[in-house]
Amino acid sequence: MNTLSHRLKHKITHFLWESDPGHLHLRQGSRTLLAATLTLLSCPWAPLYTRVLACFAAGLVCQGINSLKISEQKTTFGIATFSLLLYFSLVSYVDPYPWAIALVTVGASFTVFAVRSLGPRYALFPLFVWMMGFITTLLPGATGIAFLERLLCVGMGCGISFLVYFYCLPPRPLPYFFENIRYFTILVHNRTLALEKQLQQAIPFKGKEKYYLQLRRSLRKYYLHNQEILSSFEVRHSTQKDQLLSLLSTQYLAGKALFLLQDNLIVLSATRLMAHEYLKQVLRQALKDTSALAQLIQVDPKEREIRLLAKTMPYPQSFKDLKNLLEQSTEDMSTLVPLYQLSTSLNELRDRLFALTDAPRLMAEETVYAQ
Amino acid sequence: MLNNPHLRLAIQAASAMTIAISIQHFYHFERSYWAVFTSMILFSQTLGSSIKRALERVAMTILGGGLATLLYFVIPTEHLPIVSIILCSVFFQICFLQRFYLGSAFFASVFIVFFFALIQTWSVHLLTVRIFETILGALITLVCSFLIFPIKTENTLLAKIPLFIADAKALSDQILETLFFPKNNRKEMLKKADACLLLLSQLDQEYIHLGYELGRHHSKQEIKSLLRALGRFYHHLSSVVSWLSHLQDRTLFLALKDEFQALLTATFHDLDTLNTALTQEKAIVFSPNFSTRYQLLEQKAALLREDPKYSRMAWLDYFAFCSFLKTMDDSLKILDTSLLEHSSSLNE
Numbered sequence: 001m002n003t004l005s006h007r008l009k010h011k012i013t014h015f016l017w018e019s020d021p022g023h024l025h026l027r028q029g030s031r032t033l034l035a036a037t038l039t040l041l042s043c044p045w046a047p048l049y050t051r052v053l054a055c056f057a058a059g060l061v062c063q064g065i066n067s068l069k070i071s072e073q074k075t076t077f078g079i080a081t082f083s084l085l086l087y088f089s090l091v092s093y094v095d096p097y098p099w100a101i102a103l104v105t106v107g108a109s110f111t112v113f114a115v116r117s118l119g120p121r122y123a124l125f126p127l128f129v130w131m132m133g134f135i136t137t138l139l140p141g142a143t144g145i146a147f148l149e150r151l152l153c154v155g156m157g158c159g160i161s162f163l164v165y166f167y168c169l170p171p172r173p174l175p176y177f178f179e180n181i182r183y184f185t186i187l188v189h190n191r192t193l194a195l196e197k198q199l200q201q202a203i204p205f206k207g208k209e210k211y212y213l214q215l216r217r218s219l220r221k222y223y224l225h226n227q228e229i230l231s232s233f234e235v236r237h238s239t240q241k242d243q244l245l246s247l248l249s250t251q252y253l254a255g256k257a258l259f260l261l262q263d264n265l266i267v268l269s270a271t272r273l274m275a276h277e278y279l280k281q282v283l284r285q286a287l288k289d290t291s292a293l294a295q296l297i298q299v300d301p302k303e304r305e306i307r308l309l310a311k312t313m314p315y316p317q318s319f320k321d322l323k324n325l326l327e328q329s330t331e332d333m334s335t336l337v338p339l340y341q342l343s344t345s346l347n348e349l350r351d352r353l354f355a356l357t358d359a360p361r362l363m364a365e366e367t368v369y370a371q
Numbered sequence: 372m373l374n375n376p377h378l379r380l381a382i383q384a385a386s387a388m389t390i391a392i393s394i395q396h397f398y399h400f401e402r403s404y405w406a407v408f409t410s411m412i413l414f415s416q417t418l419g420s421s422i423k424r425a426l427e428r429v430a431m432t433i434l435g436g437g438l439a440t441l442l443y444f445v446i447p448t449e450h451l452p453i454v455s456i457i458l459c460s461v462f463f464q465i466c467f468l469q470r471f472y473l474g475s476a477f478f479a480s481v482f483i484v485f486f487f488a489l490i491q492t493w494s495v496h497l498l499t500v501r502i503f504e505t506i507l508g509a510l511i512t513l514v515c516s517f518l519i520f521p522i523k524t525e526n527t528l529l530a531k532i533p534l535f536i537a538d539a540k541a542l543s544d545q546i547l548e549t550l551f552f553p554k555n556n557r558k559e560m561l562k563k564a565d566a567c568l569l570l571l572s573q574l575d576q577e578y579i580h581l582g583y584e585l586g587r588h589h590s591k592q593e594i595k596s597l598l599r600a601l602g603r604f605y606h607h608l609s610s611v612v613s614w615l616s617h618l619q620d621r622t623l624f625l626a627l628k629d630e631f632q633a634l635l636t637a638t639f640h641d642l643d644t645l646n647t648a649l650t651q652e653k654a655i656v657f658s659p660n661f662s663t664r665y666q667l668l669e670q671k672a673a674l675l676r677e678d679p680k681y682s683r684m685a686w687l688d689y690f691a692f693c694s695f696l697k698t699m700d701d702s703l704k705i706l707d708t709s710l711l712e713h714s715s716s717l718n719e
Contacts, residue, residue: 029466033458048490059461063468102392109388109411113381130411138404216606220572249561252568256613259606326687333686337694340687344617 024176031169032059035161042160043153049139050150053132057084058157060132062165064124070171072121077165080125081158087133088154095141108133177226177244181356182298184222184251188258188353189294191215195265196287199280204269215262219255226251247356254352257345264342273339279325285318286346293353307357319346376416376527379520384414387515391508400507402500409508414516419524419580421516425509426583428476432505435480440498443488456485524584528577528594535570535601536646539608542567543639546611550635551621551628564612571605574598593709600706607699614695620685624692626675630668637664638700645706661700668693 039058043051061084065076087108094100112130115122142150165171198204226248265283273279296310322343329336373379387410395403413428415421446452460482467474483501487493516522542563549560578598585591618624624631637660672689675681 025466025468025470028468029462029464032465033462036461037458052490059465063465098396102396105392105407106385106388110381110385112411113377113384113414116377116380117375127412131408134404134408134411216602220568224569224572249558252561252565253613253616256609260610260613263610327683333683334690336687337690341614341691341694344614344691348613348617 023179027169027171028062031062031161031164034168035059035062035157035164038160038164039153039157042156046149046153047146050142050146050153053088053136053139053150054153054157056135056157057088057132057154058161060084060128061125061158062161063128065165073171074166076121076125077162079121080129081155081162083126083129084132084158085151085155087129088136089151091133091136092141092147092150095137101137105134105137177247180222180226181247181251184219184255185294185298185353185356187218187222188254188349189291189298191258191262192287192291192294195262196284196291199265199269199284199287204274205266215259219259223248223252223255247358250352250355254349254356257349257352261342261345261349264338264345268338268342271335271338273331273335279339282318282321282325283342286316286322289316289318290346290349290353293350297353297357310354310357319343319350322346373520376522379522380414380416383515383519384411386519387411387414387511390515391511394507394511400500400504402497402504403507405501405504406508406511409505410511410515413509413512417522417524417527417577417580417584418516419577419582419584421512422583423580424472425513427473429502429506429509431473431476432480433502435477436484436498436501439481439484440493440495443484443493448488450489453485453489457482457489460485524577524581525590525594528574528581531570531574531577532597532601533646535567535574535605536642538563538567538570539605540639540642540646542608542612543635543642546608546615547632547635547639549615550618550624550631557616560612560615564609567605567609571602574601596709597706600702600709604699604702604706607695607702611692611695611699614691618688620682620688623672623675623681623685623689626681627668627671627689630664630671634661634664634668634696637661638696638703642703645703645710665693665696 035058036055039054040051043054046054061080062077065073065080090104091101094104108130112126115126268274293310293313296313322339326336326340326343388407391403391407391410394400395407400406409428413421413424415424442456446456460478464475464478464482467478480501484493484498487497542560545560545563549557575598578594581591581594
């Protein structure tokens with residue numbers, strides 16, 4: 001029962017926190033909630049339906065914007081706000097005429113998807129603008145002063161949303177990037193420990209096909225997340241972006257090395273070389289040493305102290321023993337190939353983990369946004 | 372013009388709106404705006420992903436709406452608890468919007484129940500109406516997606532495979548250059564590997580949607596084999612990228628440069644052949660160049676075996692690289708077999 005509840009707790013924690021590195025989606029949820037709540041509280045004098053519309057406007061206008069460059073996000077936000085106000089006004093104007101509303105709705109639904117041809121900027125927000133217009137048709141209409149009051153409240157909602165989005169809870173791609181690296185090192189730590197445990201079994205890697213697919217998917221996910229971030233934000237100096245790109249390549253190669261390590265270990269475990277207990281001991285120790293390095297980095301990959309600590313770690317004796325085994329073994333060269341590839345993967349993984357600690361001490365978050 | 376998928380989607384959406392609004396006007400169902408709204412938001416890039424979304428939406432409307440209705444009858448009907456639940460459901464709906472559609476649809480249903488509870492009232496009858504309207508909206512979306520300029524996932528997926536193979540060929544050209552000229556193009560090589568990885572991930576994603584479109588159709592299994600073969604091939608190719616970064620002693624490779632170049636050129640030329648086969652929708656049997664050229668390589672390597680100039684590590688690198696080449700050739704043969712199976716079913 002305890003194990004079950006522990007597993008369930010772990011799954012929920014993983015789902016809510018670890019599958020959202022940098023809490024990108026949690027922040028977006030918080031922004032939406034904050035914008036809608038502030039809008040509701042900011043126009044207490046307005047009638048209920050007006051306040052409801054303003055809240056919807058505040059919540060909807062900031063959706064579908066977070067995938068673009070920061071400087072472009074502000075422009076897109078502006079375009080979204082303008083589109084929303086225009087569509088809202090149009091719908092309010094034709095509200096007394098049901099056929100006109102139907103035509104406008106059909107025309108707008110065509111436009112929502114057709115404008116995607118103009119570029120990725122128009123991929124998402126038009127749908128939310130359409131939703132706003134549609135919700136407007138469901139509520140009782142307003143004309144004259146009442147309409148202007150509504151327009152004002154909806155505009156205020158969009159303005160509050162803008163302030164919340166860019167100034168209260170601004171996008172912070174850089175911490176997200178490092179958080180992604182941190183979760184990646186947790187993956188490396190857990191996986192190397194799991195591999196070490198497999199070597200303790202009498203028949204290692206029996207029937208574990210599904211874990212290979214899982215590892216491949218996890219590695220790809222972390223790498224692609226970071227790739228998306230790097231292509232979507234600007235840094236003040238081009239050297240910063242180069243350093244981050246270099247980190248991204250390092251993460252990719254580290255992931256690849258981890259996967260090859262697992263592959264090579266499985267191939268090696270099927271050869272007669274694994275009958276040697278000494279080799280098994282050396283491999284287990286090498287995996288533990290690699291895991292220890294990953295565990296050190298996962299504390300905070302961008303901290304200089306971590307880098308210094310990692311660099312002061314002595315070169316593991318297990319790696320030296322492995323090298324000696326390769327050089328002194330009397331086995332046929334082709335038999336040693338899986339062991340050689342395994343040793344290469346271990347060294348590659350270790351080197352890449354060290355390279356991840358070379359994250360430069362970047363400036364505080366606010367300096368990475370382009371003006 | 373109609374090859375543009377965005378335009379096709381736009382026509383489908385406009386048609387769905389026309390149908391939904393006409394039903395609303397002529398049949399006067401209760402709360403038929405839910406059907407109109409649902410039919411618009413379920414449109415997605417391909418038919419398969421629209422089907423997936425529709426099923427998830429209907430399921431979560433029933434589950435979320437049902438649980439929220441139960442909760443509504445249990446909690447006190449004061450403003451504070453209702454507003455709190457509304458705020459929580461908005462928060463989670465947005466949190467899950469881009470990464471977990473099921474969760475987002477669930478909380479959307481909860482939001483609707485308590486929003487209506489706040490502004491008027493909620494009842495089991497309303498829940499039934501909502502479920503009916505959601506199913507109606509989903510049906511409208513699916514009918515329009517299927518009948519009006521359908522964007523089939525299978526076609527989208529198959530159109531991307533030649534792009535992947537072209538990227539893989541570009542990567543393999545980079546590998547060849549980096550092997551003999553290490554200072555050149557390492558960054559280019561990594562960029563090309565990135566491009567392949569991105570496309571492969573897109574293909575995997577499309578395959579999930581394909582399941583909804585094809586069900587148990589046999590072509591789904593063939594495409595699965597094709598994708599698996601592509602994944603395996605990429606895995607071996609990218610393993611070489613990793614290995615190359617650790618290659619120190621190139622003396623043996625330079626001594627066998629001509630043989631390696633001939634072997635690699637033959638292997639990677641097969642990628643061009645494969646792409647031709649895919650775009651022309653027929654299988655081409657590869658000529659057994661690999662085995663012949665590999666034998667030539669081994670013969671020359673055997674002559675250098677006793678030469679003390681080449682270190683033990685250099686030989687280990689040589690054997691490791693040969694092992695990579697053999698696995699790459701095997702995966703290309705598997706890819707060809709998968710393609711043959713798929714082409715046969717197309718010709719049936």
